[in-house]
Amino acid sequence: MSLIVQKYGGTSVGNPERIRNVAARVAQWRDQGHQLVIVVSAMSGVTDGLLKLAKQVSAEPRDRELDMLLATGEQTTIALLAMALQDRGIPAVSLTGAQAGIVTDGVHTKAKISNITPAAVKKFLQDGSVVIIAGFQGQTAEGQITTLGRGGSDLTAIAIASAIKADLCQIYTDVDGVYTADPRIVPTARKIPEISYDEMLEMASSGSKVMQSRSVEFAKKFGVIFEVRSSFNDNEGTIVKAETKSMEQVVVRGVSIEKNQAKVTIAGVPDKPGVAARLFSSIADAHINVDMIVQNVSLPANGATLGHTDITFTLNKDDLPKARKVIDALATESGAKEILVQEGIAKLSVVGIGMRSHSGVAATLFTALSEVGVNIQMISTSEIKIAVVVDEVRAAEAMQAAHDKFGLSTLLK
DSSP states (O other): OOEEEEEEOTTTTSSHHHHHHHHHHHHHHHHTTOEEEEEEOOOTTHHHHHHHHHHHHOSSOOHHHHHHHHHHHHHHHHHHHHHHHHHTTOOEEEEOTTTTTEEEOSOTTSOOEEEEOTHHHHHHHHTTOEEEEETTEEEETTSOEEEOOTTHHHHHHHHHHHHTTOSEEEEEESSSSOBSSOTTTOTTOOBOSEEEHHHHHHHHHTTOSSSOHHHHHHHHHHTOOEEEEESSSOOOOEEEESOOGGGGGOSOOEEEEEEEEEEEEEEEEEOSTTHHHHHHHHHHHTTOOEEEEEEOOOBOSTTOSOOEEEEEEEEEGGGHHHHHHHHHHHHHHHTOOEEEEEEEEEEEEEEOGGGGGOOOHHHHHHHHHHHTTOOOOEEEEETTEEEEEEEGGGHHHHHHHHHHHTTHHHHTO
16 A cells, blocks of 8 residues: 555646546545545636636735635635545545645745645544645745745645655646657657656746646655656656666757746946846845846946946746836946847757767757747756747747757657
8 A cells, every 4th residue: 555645737627527537536546545645736727717806806916815816726626526536435635735734935926835744634644534635825834825836736746745755646737748848839749758857847947837847846855756647548657756877868858948938138237246146136035036147248338447238137927017126226226228128038948967978969959940040049058958048939930940850759769
């Protein structure tokens, strides 16, 4: 008998029929003698619907009240799944994040888990119940409801698996594993049998919608091996674990695209120590994540020692209004000449731990894009990733070109 944590995403529980299907799958695992903890997301479309309601009531809804509102989505699902299991004669109990012992910091809409005390979860398991936990949410030490950000149900599942020392963690979604590219964009994409934490983390942070990056970070930190698989079939999924030597034989593991991006350029910034520090510290204090950063070569001012430079960075387009308040204030203070904002861009990334020991990856990517006439606006590299900014309208074409150039359609056959 194993202790298993399973997470079901919004499409997996998107309507009453799918919830009953999940109940049937859970029943099969329970019939095999396993103890089960089930983490669920809100039903597909519910979170977006709640956000739309909030915008209809308030132009700028407060983050605390947004958390109070959005947390109801997952609470609906846990109750419905518990009812479906109980109708099958299976004892089941639903728990909110707070009832499951998930304690977070106080950053509303993007809270981080600070501690888990799963005493209630363990008690219900000992009583023979299937425990169903609302993903995406927790509670501060002061009792305030918080949410973990988009994809937070993945983080809930990984964190619970670590806290209760589960034997297995399965992330069920609408795809049956991690692919070399989004198969909806690249029809020739292939499923990856196993992938390292670092590769999965880079792909998650670069636009892959399969897993939330923070959940992969958590899994790596606490050594939680997990499997990504489909809730609509019984196919084997993708195992995410620590890297092995055999993984390095594949130079590029996958290609991903992240849309909904914006590029900000602060032009004519005085080139002196402390300006960049103040800028990005202020952005961090506003809980805004910045991705790619490029600073141009300093341009001397009429032979003077103090010149000017341009600082360019990318961020999620949804964070742009909040970021502008910070940027405008700092630009005025520092004497910057101009602020330029460009939307309609996307980030294309190629990822693979094999890059550490193989050269020519950047040249191959740039060649692939040049052959289809896609212009590169920014470039960023890490040990196992090369990322470029391109026009969003050319993103799908760029992704297909890179996927073909690296031979990913046949590499994993």
